[in-house]
Amino acid sequence: MVKLTTGIILLLLITFTVVLTECVQVNLIDSNPTLQRYLLRGDSPVIGLNLDMKTLQTAIQAEIKSKTNQNVDDFYLVDISVLKVDSVVQEEAYFAMHSKEGEFIHWPLVGNPANISGLPEWLQASLVVEGQGVWNLEDQLIGRVDQLTHWVHNKTSINNLKSHHQSNIVFFIHDDNGVDQTGEISGAYYLANFGWTWSKTLLYNSLIHKKYQPMPKWNINEMNWYCFYLYFNNKGPDTCNY
Numbered sequence: 001m002v003k004l005t006t007g008i009i010l011l012l013l014i015t016f017t018v019v020l021t022e023c024v025q026v027n028l029i030d031s032n033p034t035l036q037r038y039l040l041r042g043d044s045p046v047i048g049l050n051l052d053m054k055t056l057q058t059a060i061q062a063e064i065k066s067k068t069n070q071n072v073d074d075f076y077l078v079d080i081s082v083l084k085v086d087s088v089v090q091e092e093a094y095f096a097m098h099s100k101e102g103e104f105i106h107w108p109l110v111g112n113p114a115n116i117s118g119l120p121e122w123l124q125a126s127l128v129v130e131g132q133g134v135w136n137l138e139d140q141l142i143g144r145v146d147q148l149t150h151w152v153h154n155k156t157s158i159n160n161l162k163s164h165h166q167s168n169i170v171f172f173i174h175d176d177n178g179v180d181q182t183g184e185i186s187g188a189y190y191l192a193n194f195g196w197t198w199s200k201t202l203l204y205n206s207l208i209h210k211k212y213q214p215m216p217k218w219n220i221n222e223m224n225w226y227c228f229y230l231y232f233n234n235k236g237p238d239t240c241n242y
């Protein structure tokens with residue numbers, strides 16, 4: 001009897017794990033239930049050669065329910081890939097065919113080879129402030145974090161989307177693994193909007209994903225430049241040094 005029960009529990013555990021690992025992992029970043037806007041991050045919704053919309057929808061609904069207690073039965077999906085390479089054809093094709101379900105946006109993020117941390121403060125200030133944002137030219141974190149914030153919290157901000165869907169809108173940022181480029185822009189969002197410290201942001205990004213793979217240095221560097229941008233404009237944490 002004991003053996004049988006143990007066997008059943010084991011079997012259940014294995015089934016559960018298999019089901020879990022087949023899912024797309026998604027995490028809520030921010031929400032505005034009054035406006036019915038939700039911002040989430042995650043790994044790639046493309047499984048094999050197809051965008052698995054059903055799996056993605058189910059994962060998003062479960063995450064929103066568990067974090068905000070809202071039932072989002074039906075939503076318009078703004079699918080934002082931050083992958084730097086052009087492995088985005090499946091997603092582009094999917095939304096070209098299913099334009100009622102959502103739309104696709106490509107914001108490739110490359111990161112930054114330069115580590116600004118540890119430089120003297122006068123030099124950091126001059127690079128970030130007087131440098132006219134050379135660090136921001138490629139990844140455009142300033143404008144993109146601002147855009148995401150507006151989409152979530154400003155009612156009329158969705159007029160630059162393809163569809164002016166009036167009910168639930170989900171903004172979903174992803175790359176392949178949910179940590180690399182996704183961690184860079186999500187981290188910038190936490191720093192700008194939630195008053196998180198630099199170390200909390202780094203720690204959260206390192207814990208969030210099931211694969212626990214570290215964020216690449218270039219993406220951490222760019223998030224760090226953005227942190228200093230906030231710092232020198234008195235909008236960020238007390239320090240962005242490690």
Ligand SMILES: *[C@@H]1O[C@H](CO)[C@@H](O)[C@H](O)[C@H]1NC(C)=O
Pocket residue numbers: 115116117118119217218220221242
């Ligand atoms: C950047 O430099 C600091 C030292 O100032 C170091 O602690 C940190 O690990 C470096 N970051 C990366 C991503 O290499």
Ligand SMILES: *[C@@H]1O[C@H](CO)[C@@H](O)[C@H](O)[C@H]1NC(C)=O
Pocket residue numbers: 150154155156157158159
């Ligand atoms: C809200 O978004 C609209 C359209 O983008 C913009 O014109 C307006 O200034 C925004 N309002 C605030 C408070 O930022």
